[in-house]
Amino acid sequence: MKVLVIGDVVGNPGRQTLKAFLDKNKSQYDFIIVNGENAAAGFGITGKLCDEILDWGADVITSGNHIWDKKEIYDYLDRSNKVLRPYNYPKGVPGTGYTILKDKKGNKIAVISLQGRVFMPPIDCPFTTVNELVGEIRKECKHIIVDFHAEATSEKLALANFLDGKVSVVYGTHTHVQTADNKILLDGTGYISDVGMTGSDNGIIGMKKESIIPKFLTALPQKFDVAEGKERVNGLDIEIDDETGECIKIDRINLSLMELGIF
Structure with missing residues (x-):
C-alpha cells in the first residue's frame, strides 16, 4: 500500500500548490491524506474547500485546533466521514475523529x-482515548494511520512509542516546520515529528512576515495574512505492508513547485 500524506495546507497558495502536485502525482498512490485545517485564508476550512480537495484526489482530510474557525463547517462534519476533527x-x-475506508486495491485503512x-x-x-479506539479498529483492519496535531515534539514521540506495533504510522502536524526525524520504530510503526506545511515559503509558517514580526515586537494582537511566493509541498511518501500493516518506508517530501517541474 502506497500512501501520500500532505502537511498543513495554508490558504489559496497552499491549495493551488496541492492541486498542482496531486494532478501530477496522485496516480502513484493508493491512498491520499491531506491536513486541511488552514486551507481557508490560513484559518479553518469550509465545506466548499473540502469538496474541492476531495475532488482533486484526497481520500481523507484531517485537521486540528483550527477546524472550528469557520462555523459553516459544523454541519458538514456531521455529514461527512472523509473530513475529520480531532x-x-x-x-x-x-463530526467524527476517525474513519475506515478502502484504498485503490480494496485494502481497509x-x-x-x-x-x-x-x-x-x-x-x-x-493517549487513553486513542488506545481504546485502536483496540476496536484492529478488530476490523490492520492499516491504521494517526495524524497527531500537537505542539510539543516530546508529546508526539511519546504517543508514537505508546502506539508502536499497534498502528502503521503516527505523524505530527501543526508546527508547519518539517522535521528530519522520519523513521520506523522498533515494532514497525512509522514516525515523524512534523510533516510540515504546503504553501508559501516566502513568509513565516505560511503567513506574511509583515504580519508576524510585529506580534513578537509588541505582543499586541495582529491580523495574520497568508504569504505568497516560493510555494513548496511538504509531505510523506509512505509504504505499508498489505498483510501485516507494518510501515516499510516513510520518506519526506519537501519540494518547490519549480523542483517538481510544475511552475
Whole structure:
C-alpha cells in the first residue's frame, strides 16, 4: 500500500500548490491524506474547500485546533466521514475523529485525527482515548494511520512509542516546520515529528512576515495574512505492508513547485 500524506495546507497558495502536485502525482498512490485545517485564508476550512480537495484526489482530510474557525463547517462534519476533527474532543461536538475506508486495491485503512494537550487548548487525553479506539479498529483492519496535531515534539514521540506495533504510522502536524526525524520504530510503526506545511515559503509558517514580526515586537494582537511566493509541498511518501500493516518506508517530501517541474 502506497500512501501520500500532505502537511498543513495554508490558504489559496497552499491549495493551488496541492492541486498542482496531486494532478501530477496522485496516480502513484493508493491512498491520499491531506491536513486541511488552514486551507481557508490560513484559518479553518469550509465545506466548499473540502469538496474541492476531495475532488482533486484526497481520500481523507484531517485537521486540528483550527477546524472550528469557520462555523459553516459544523454541519458538514456531521455529514461527512472523509473530513475529520480531532477524535479526543469531548462527546457532543460535531463530526467524527476517525474513519475506515478502502484504498485503490480494496485494502481497509483507518485514519485517526488526534490533538495534543501540551501548549494546546485543554481537551480529553489523546493517549487513553486513542488506545481504546485502536483496540476496536484492529478488530476490523490492520492499516491504521494517526495524524497527531500537537505542539510539543516530546508529546508526539511519546504517543508514537505508546502506539508502536499497534498502528502503521503516527505523524505530527501543526508546527508547519518539517522535521528530519522520519523513521520506523522498533515494532514497525512509522514516525515523524512534523510533516510540515504546503504553501508559501516566502513568509513565516505560511503567513506574511509583515504580519508576524510585529506580534513578537509588541505582543499586541495582529491580523495574520497568508504569504505568497516560493510555494513548496511538504509531505510523506509512505509504504505499508498489505498483510501485516507494518510501515516499510516513510520518506519526506519537501519540494518547490519549480523542483517538481510544475511552475
